[in-house]
Amino acid sequence: MTSSDLRDSILHHLKYSLGKDAAHAVTQDWRMALSLAVRDRITDPWFDATRTAYAGQNKRVYYLSMEFLIGRLLQDAIVNLGLLETAHEAFTDLGLPLDTVLSNEPDAALGNGGLGRLAACFIESLSSLAVPAMGYGIRYEHGLFKQSFVQGRQIEAPEDWLQQTHAWEFERPESTYHIGFGGRVVQKDGRSVWEPEDGLIAQAYDTPVIGWKGRWANTLRLWSAKPTQIFDLDRFNSGDYIAASAPETLARTISRVLYPDDTTPQGKELRLKQEFFFTAASLRDALRRFESEYDDLHLLPQKVAFQLNDTHPAIAGPELVRLLHDERGLPMDEAIATARGCLAYTNHTLLPEALERWPVELMGRLLPRHLQIIERIDAAHAAEKPDRRANALEDGEVKMGELAFIMGHKVNGVSALHTDLMKQTVFKELHRLHPDRIINQTNGVTPRRWVLGANPRLSTLITDAIGDGWVGDLEQLSGLETHLDDAGFLDRFAAAKRGNKTDLVDWVQRNQGIALDPDAMFDVQIKRIHEYKRQHLNILEAIALWQEIRDNPNADWTPRVKIFGGKAAPGYVFAKEIIHLINDVAAVLNADPVTSKYLKVVFLPNYNVTLAERLIPASDLSEQISTAGKEASGTGNMKFALNGAPTIGTLDGANVEIREHVGTDNFFLFGMTAPEVDARRELGDHAAQAIAADPRLARALDAVRDDTFAPGDPGRHAGIAENLSGHDYFVVCSDFTDYWRAQREVDAAYADQGGWMRMAALNTARSGWFSSDRSMRGYLADIWRTGPALGADGE
Ligand code: 26Q
16 A cells, blocks of 8 residues: 555545545644554455454464453554555545554543453454454443542543444444343243343444454454443423433443452442443343354363453353353253363452452342352352352452453463462462463563554664564564674664653643653653552652752762653542652752752643553663562563563562563562561561661651651641551551662662663563463463464465
8 A cells, every 4th residue: 555545545535435525634643644544554454364363263262351442543553564664655645643643642540450452452463363353341431430630640631432333343233232130040841041120231342453464363352331221302392301211321331440459349239230331232142153163062162261250250051051051951960171271361450459359139130040059159169179268258258350260261470479479379279279370371472562652763673673573473583682792783772762751851841841852761660559569668758868968969879760651540638748748859859959960750631552552662761660479460461571671679479570681680689578578567667667778768758757858738638648647558668768778779870871871772672472462371381272273374
């Protein structure tokens, strides 16, 4: 496709699909026209992929996830189709910068953070690998809330991504399923039949996901809830308009909003309804597809794999058993075995408060037949492996982790350390009973979005050095190592980073009115705000550094900008206090005439995928400082390393593996290990001891406690000070001294720019293993037992 072909196609869509005259078109029109022109290029590979999968009778992979944090799609599609240059030229002809058009697209935030973004990377990798696969999730009308700050406090506003027409989805009014709730179970001809009392319709919306080089496209199928009855005509006719539309409102509520919480499930009925709604629709859809091709249900495990992204779709176990046994007549034991053959479960957290449990009362009321089946599953498991401590039903609750474990043939963790800890802690008993079930699949990220799309400067440099094979085979980045003794290469590497930083500086100036020095070290922590992720450790270090610079303003300080981004769950009070503290500290430090040339703090509001794409390429230092044992993997950590930002981090999650890959000299390690953390907590007064041993820490905490950062309002941040000097569950104080030491090593390393750039480039060269293509190959080999439908040559 030439740029004039693309331009013609854009103008065609502008006129005939959107009904706009080029003379009056606004940016949104151009963005829609470009999207439709690009979408046309996806349709054929998409249909071909479907035909190939049917013809080859390939096994299909279904990735079930409550969240798909896909962000913007247009640039990604253009990049994967190899049309970036073409699109630039087409818009040069049209007199509009392509970037303006691309940044008009809303950021689809159908997820909270890591788990949802992982699902999006996996779907893209499965397309790039030409594996027949489908993502199943919920088409939330409103994604994750928009965050702003008012006087330093987080304010949430509803997100409205569907306000503008979604260019990528195809509505499928013919793909609908009736989903029931409540009611009772009756016996008919000796069989249990669920007769739900309420119901609604799940309707499919399909978004094609095109893989690298446009060879293959899979579908992301998201379900939207529709009422079985649009409105109550009797009530309407009698004039009660609100009551008349009640059934519609109620049904639509199911897919209305994403739960903005990523750590503390509230046990809300609506959440369980959402989980069952999308899981049941997805299973029935997959089963319908299977039954259109095969007539023997025993083939199901050979032809279908369902991957459960955490326990959110874990009701798939009992629902699949119900579909096979109650509705298709397979004997119960066979139904359970067949379902298990298809199901596998990925665990993403060991935090006890984040493990899903549902009251038996609620489960029985909403899904009475499923509760009976869960009892049967437990009984069958107990008969097979007699052990009372390993049941899904316990203490009046349904434990979804146990249920997913028992109903999955494989259970995986998301980093080597996390998988080990799964075996030792939460799933200890079940692991003893099923020693081959738990396996590791370390997370990965897609290089198309996170390097090629987000960092064109670095990408050009890499391709000039080693050719373009790295985009589809990221381990080729190791070829960069031979270039590291070439001063010219390191200069170009430094220039790429500098260009990205300058772009960010301009953007921050325009959007926040804050001036940053592009020569300062950009020290970045972007992720959900949570105590275990320890943004408060980072800000405490900033306070201590500020105090030290004030004591000694003429010393040779390495200039730094600490950049934060991330949202707090609306109900997570302490996380919101951390945001408030960081913003208050930023206000004081940035206004300090003595220190601000050395140290600034910036909290960028409304962190999302798009902002990550802007920040990560411009980062010098990656903050991965969670309490050891708490961060299952992290995936941001991989994006930073790939983009040439060394890590300061603990031995937690995938940091451990990143450090092994990049080399211990190219990673700033600090802090206690997971077993050391547990031992430290045994000392009741660990925080007090740490504070007594480190005057810097004591002084920083005093500043948090008094009104240094809350002029005229002492006590504003006392909660944080009390928490940290008191029980300090996440051992912030006990890790502070070593964190400070590592940060000063970072300062010294950064001061030697030649050495720093080498270290940064080594991080890029040695991070190729963290591609989500590699993760997907692992799942294919060890869990799904299938592979690509096309050979490397595209045949
Ligand atoms: C559950 C029930 C009710 C309401 C909300 C939830 C809920 C929603 C989202 C629970 C957890 C999540 C998200 C968890 C998550 O993002 N975990 C992250 O997963 C990443 C991908 O594996 C890891 O890299 C991160 O370490 C892990 O924190």
